[in-house]
Every structure is written in structure tokens, then in C-alpha cells.
Amino acid sequence: MHSIPGRRLILSLFLIFLLLPIYWLVNMSFKTNGEIVSTMTLWPHQPTIAHYVRIFTDESWYSGYINSLKYVVINTVISISVALPAAYAFSRYRFLGDKHLFFWLLSNRMAPAAVYALPFFNLYSAIDLFDTPWAVALAHCIFNVPLAVWILEGFVSGVPREIDETAFLDGYSFPRFFVKILVPLIASGIGVAAFFCFMFSWVELLLARTLTSVNAKPIAAVMTRTVSAAGMDWGLLAAAGVLTIIPGALVIWFVRNYIARGFALGRV
Amino acid sequence: MDKTVNQKAWFLVLPVFLVVAFSAILPLMTVVNYSMQDTFGNNQFFWNGVGWFKELLDPSTDLGERFFASLWRNLFFSAVILAIEVPLGIVVALSMPRQGWSVAACLVILALPLLIPWNVVGTIWQIFGRPDIGLLGYALNSIGINYNYVSNDFDAWATVIVMDVWHWTSLVALLCYAGLKSIPEAYYQAAQIDGASRWAVFTAIQLPKMNRVLLIAVLLRFMDSFMIYTEPFVVTGGGPGNSTTFISIELVKIALGQFDLGKAAALSLVYNLIIIIVCWIFYTVMTNAGTERRPDKGVA
Structure with a gap:
């Protein structure tokens, strides 16, 4: 270069x-x-280190981190597992409405969270999921599933079709081919997609805050409590902020060799 | 190679369809429902037809005025950050080291702002910019610039824009870097033999190769800046006055602040429609660029 x-x-x-x-x-x-x-x-x-000590010993603080991690992990698992077969379908086959479906998915990635905040609140209250990590995990699917499909489709398209054909000639059933051959071949792509789902779910606040009140309150919402009678507790706020950067920094170290390609959504 | 037609592929897509439909279509139906009704509390609803939409699109009403004001503000914001982030991202990508450990180090540092929760991004800049305790605010004030993002419109705007540049330029840079990496060394050698200037190499080799990723970058940046909420909300709360109230902030104010469900729903639908139209334009351009480029796509 x-x-x-x-x-x-x-x-x-x-x-x-x-x-x-x-x-x-x-x-x-x-x-x-x-x-x-x-x-x-x-x-x-x-x-x-008083601020850090306080966060690690006060349950209302550290449970915020645990809550956040819970819905992020659930969301990543759901997103990747539904997106994998779809990515394969979009990459290999043409079917009725495929282009429209792909566009519809993409448009959901772009949908503003503010539009969905209130209806999500109604929906998840109605099905008794309000204030659980599941509500936030499912709500985040609206932008993470399309993103995962988009990224994985790029990676699946990088696998030559001859490999599929050879596997089927060798008598592999479709599920077996999928698990034994395709998934290992696009392992890096799955890593990248999981990384992105993790990231976008981790950084989102509006929906996470709207869909939780006490039990599943994410760390981002806990942080808004640092205003007290004695004024802003800046040190505590900063310490909580630093701790939210760490998971992202750890994850990025593992995928550093794929970052560039991952950000191009598997399309370079 | 053409894809084969196979309707059974729908079975593979079905889970995605169900999950996204559950999260997208169901709530959207609620929004459509609200947008046509008026409520006086107590869960009593009255049919209001297209009344809210008429009010929304008429700038002489209060709702219409607020909508258009936040829309123009938001479009202006998107235009400014695109004008800064795209060229800056390209320059940063071109400045990346070629090999060695420094590549990984640069990539990790570049990606760092992208992984910080959005409200923490807001918090970081809130702290960094404060004249009393922030390095930036303190430094600017001590060299004689009267900077205060809480009370001054221009300072608030500048802070929000610099914050967005800080937060998202890396995305553009990483995308461009990925595009640049895919250019074979032979292209550069050929350019050298032809005696091409640095500028010619950029316009004839690098820019065309970055086309696709740049398109993705512009799409993502436009969309995300068009629905920006958390970061400016934390830093300025939409103020001073309404000067940094972007569409999402206005929408949340109406929906969750005033509980004006009908107005909020009408605004949501128009907002969504704008997004879908812009998205469609980009998507069409992108797929067209894709088909032109198919032959050499195999190098991945």
C-alpha cells in the first residue's frame, strides 16, 4: 500500500x-x-481507587454490569444462530422475494431506536418480559440480526460453491454439511459477526433503558444515578465509564486481525 | 456464477423473518394504530384519521414547527459530519502503517471509540469539555476563548460535532483501510512504471477500489447520524434551548416526556419513511455498483 x-x-x-x-x-x-x-x-x-472499590462492592453498581452482559450475550447467540442459515440462503439461492426481503432486513438495521422505544415498551409489557434481559435481547435483534445476516452473507459468498457440491456428492446431509463443513470454513466470519452484535448491543442505551426498570437495569442506566444532593460524583461516574470500555477493548483484541474486513461487512 | 432458484431456501430464512417481524412489524402496527387516534388518558381512544399527519406536515402548527426545525437541524448535522468524517477517514486510512506490530496497535486504538457505550461517549465529552474540570474546556478558556457548551449555541454544536468526529471517523477509516488492503501490489508497480503521480495513483487506483466500502461508510454514517440520540442527549440535553434537539430527541420528548402518543406515532412514521427512502436509494446504488464489479469480486 x-x-x-x-x-x-x-x-x-x-x-x-x-x-x-x-x-x-x-x-x-x-x-x-x-x-x-x-x-x-x-x-x-x-x-x-476508592471509586472502583465502591463499584465492585455495591450491588446496585456491579449488578448493572452483569445485567448488561446478560442481554448482550443472549442477543449475540440469538442473532448468530438465526442469521447463519439465512446468510447461506441469501448467498446461494434465488427465491421469491429474496431482494425485497434483504432490503427489508437492511432497512430495519437503519430504523431509529427512538421510534421503537414506546411500542416495544407496550409489547414486552404485554407478554410479561418487561424488565428481563430477554426483552432487551429481543429488542436489539431488530438491528443486530440484519447486521449479522449482512456480514455473514459476505463471508459465505467467499466460500467457493464447489465445496458445497462436493460435500453433497459425498453424501453429506444438509445439516451435517452446515455444521461440519460450512461453519468451520467461515469461523472467522462468525467471530466478526458475533463481535459486531456484541458491540452494538453493548453500546445501545435508549432501548435498554426503556425496557428495564429495576431487576435488569443495565450499567448505562445505573450511571445516570451519580447526581446526588452533594452534586455530581464525577470520580464515580468516570470510574464506571472506564469499566464499560474494558469489555469492548478485550473483545477487540481477539478479533484485531479481522477488524478491517469485519467493518467492511465481509465485502472487500 | 448465477445463483440457483430454490424456493425451499425460504425455510432457511424463516427464523430471521420471524425474529425480525416480531421486533419490527408488531410494534410498527401499534405505531400506525396510535397515529390515527387521539387519547385523553384513561385508555380512551378516539379516531383522528390523518389529523396528526396534517398537523405534523404543516409548519404553522406547533408540532409541525418542531418537526421541521429538528429535521433541518438533523440534516445539517449529518451533512457537516459527513463532510468532515469521510475525507478525514480516507486520509487516516492512507496514513496507516504498512506492516508490523504497529498495524495491529493502530487498528485497536482506532476501533476503541466505536466500542464505548454511547452514553459513556457523551459522558467522556461532557467531562472533557467542561470549563471547570475538563481538559478541553479548561485549555480553551485559559487561552482566552470563552467556551461553554452549556450556555452557548455555537459551542454546543461544535462539541457535538467534534464528539461525533471523535466517535465515528474510525469507522470510515477502517472501512477505507479494508478497501485499500484489497488492492494488489501489481497495480502500484504498474503505476510506477507509467510514472503516475501520487494524486493519479489516488484517483485512478485507490479511490475506485474504495468505492464500495465508501458507499457503505456514507450509508452507515448518514443513517446513524440521522437517528443520533444518546450522545448529544447526555452532553447537551438538546440545549441550549432547542439548538441541538435532533429528531430522535424531539421524538422521545413527545413520546415519553409528554406522552402525546398520537403526535409521536405520526412523527415516527414520517421519520421511518424518510429513512426507508434514503436506504432504498443507497441500496439500489450499491447493488448496481456490485453487479458492475462482480467479475473481480473473487479476490476477496
Whole structure:
């Protein structure tokens, strides 16, 4: 790949721009509230882990993380398992209404969450799923399932059709071919799709907050409680924020070699 | 190679269809239902026909005025962030190192903002921009710029835009990087033999190869900026006044704040319709670009 002049400088500046606000959050999370409000310091002069200790010992805080992880995992599993066969169908066959269906799916990926907040609230209250991780997991399917189909379709199309044909000639049944041959071949694609489902479910707040009240409250909603009589608890807010970045950073390390292709939705 | 026609493929698609239909069509029917009715509480509903839609599309009413104001605001916002993020993303992609450990490091740092929950993105910038405790706000004020995103319209806009650039430029950059990676080295060698300039290499080789991914990038960025809610809501709460109230924020205000279900539903449907139309245009362009490109698609 041929690069442009001054690329190191441009890239460094951009990466610093990306990291600076994150650094500031981390910095604040290790400061005492007194230090935050009273002086402007570039690093914590009296470093403290009190905010983190509080999050890990107060159940209303750490249960927020567990709740979030629950619906994210449920959503990822549902999305991938329904999207896999569909991706294969879209990639290999033509059938009645295939293009319209694909477009309809895509349009749901783009649907604004704000439109669905209220009707989802009614729907999940009516079927007694309100305030459970299932409600949020199912609600997030509206954008994650289309995305998973879209990504996986790109990866399945990268598998030569001769492989299917050979397998069927060898007497593989369809389910067996699917599990034994196709899934291992697109394992990286499944990883990428799962990563994206995880990511979009993890970062979404509007639906997650609307569909939960007490028992399944996600961490993002818990964070809005840091305003107290004594004013904003900035240190605690920052510490909670830092902890929400960690799962994403861990996941991304595992898929780092596929990030670029994954973001192109398997289409490069 | 052409796909074979097989109607049984519907069985493979059925689970997806059911899951998405459950999440999309059922709630949408509720919205359609609400949009035609008026309520005075107590679960009593009255038929209102297209009344809400008339009010919504008439800028002289309160509802219409709010809708159009937030729509133009949102379109302006989308245009600004596209104009910044697309060129910047391309430049960053072109600046990526070629090989070695630094590639992985850069990719991970680039992807980091994308993985932060949206309200935390808001929180980060809220803290970063505050004149009293934030590095950015403090630095700007100490060099003599009177910056305060809570009270000044322009500062609020600038903060929201810079925040979006911070949050999403990486997506454009990663997409472009993926596109660039798929260009065979032979193309560059040929260009070198022809004595092509740097600019010619960009316009004749790199840009055409990035076409598809750029289209995806523009589509995703437009759509996501058009339905942006959480980040500006956390930072500015739609203010000062209504200056950063985008469509989703307005909609949530009407629906969950005032519980004006009819108005909110009518707004939702028009909002959705705009999205579907834009989506259709992109989809058509994308599939056309796809069929033109089919022959060399095999290199994946």
C-alpha cells in the first residue's frame, strides 16, 4: 500500500485526538472528588481507587454490569444462530422475494431506536418480559440480526460453491454439511459477526433503558444515578465509564486481525 | 456464477423473518394504530384519521414547527459530519502503517471509540469539555476563548460535532483501510512504471477500489447520524434551548416526556419513511455498483 507524505504525523495526531478524552476519563477516575473540583491537574496527585472499590462492592453498581452482559450475550447467540442459515440462503439461492426481503432486513438495521422505544415498551409489557434481559435481547435483534445476516452473507459468498457440491456428492446431509463443513470454513466470519452484535448491543442505551426498570437495569442506566444532593460524583461516574470500555477493548483484541474486513461487512 | 432458484431456501430464512417481524412489524402496527387516534388518558381512544399527519406536515402548527426545525437541524448535522468524517477517514486510512506490530496497535486504538457505550461517549465529552474540570474546556478558556457548551449555541454544536468526529471517523477509516488492503501490489508497480503521480495513483487506483466500502461508510454514517440520540442527549440535553434537539430527541420528548402518543406515532412514521427512502436509494446504488464489479469480486 502506498502512503501519503507526512503520514506519520497525521496518524499520530489523529490517534492522540482519539486517546486524549479517554485518558482524561481514566485520569478522573483515579482522583478524589476534592481534587477534581478544586484543582486542574494533568495526572492524579493523590491517586485513589476508592471509586472502583465502591463499584465492585455495591450491588446496585456491579449488578448493572452483569445485567448488561446478560442481554448482550443472549442477543449475540440469538442473532448468530438465526442469521447463519439465512446468510447461506441469501448467498446461494434465488427465491421469491429474496431482494425485497434483504432490503427489508437492511432497512430495519437503519430504523431509529427512538421510534421503537414506546411500542416495544407496550409489547414486552404485554407478554410479561418487561424488565428481563430477554426483552432487551429481543429488542436489539431488530438491528443486530440484519447486521449479522449482512456480514455473514459476505463471508459465505467467499466460500467457493464447489465445496458445497462436493460435500453433497459425498453424501453429506444438509445439516451435517452446515455444521461440519460450512461453519468451520467461515469461523472467522462468525467471530466478526458475533463481535459486531456484541458491540452494538453493548453500546445501545435508549432501548435498554426503556425496557428495564429495576431487576435488569443495565450499567448505562445505573450511571445516570451519580447526581446526588452533594452534586455530581464525577470520580464515580468516570470510574464506571472506564469499566464499560474494558469489555469492548478485550473483545477487540481477539478479533484485531479481522477488524478491517469485519467493518467492511465481509465485502472487500 | 448465477445463483440457483430454490424456493425451499425460504425455510432457511424463516427464523430471521420471524425474529425480525416480531421486533419490527408488531410494534410498527401499534405505531400506525396510535397515529390515527387521539387519547385523553384513561385508555380512551378516539379516531383522528390523518389529523396528526396534517398537523405534523404543516409548519404553522406547533408540532409541525418542531418537526421541521429538528429535521433541518438533523440534516445539517449529518451533512457537516459527513463532510468532515469521510475525507478525514480516507486520509487516516492512507496514513496507516504498512506492516508490523504497529498495524495491529493502530487498528485497536482506532476501533476503541466505536466500542464505548454511547452514553459513556457523551459522558467522556461532557467531562472533557467542561470549563471547570475538563481538559478541553479548561485549555480553551485559559487561552482566552470563552467556551461553554452549556450556555452557548455555537459551542454546543461544535462539541457535538467534534464528539461525533471523535466517535465515528474510525469507522470510515477502517472501512477505507479494508478497501485499500484489497488492492494488489501489481497495480502500484504498474503505476510506477507509467510514472503516475501520487494524486493519479489516488484517483485512478485507490479511490475506485474504495468505492464500495465508501458507499457503505456514507450509508452507515448518514443513517446513524440521522437517528443520533444518546450522545448529544447526555452532553447537551438538546440545549441550549432547542439548538441541538435532533429528531430522535424531539421524538422521545413527545413520546415519553409528554406522552402525546398520537403526535409521536405520526412523527415516527414520517421519520421511518424518510429513512426507508434514503436506504432504498443507497441500496439500489450499491447493488448496481456490485453487479458492475462482480467479475473481480473473487479476490476477496
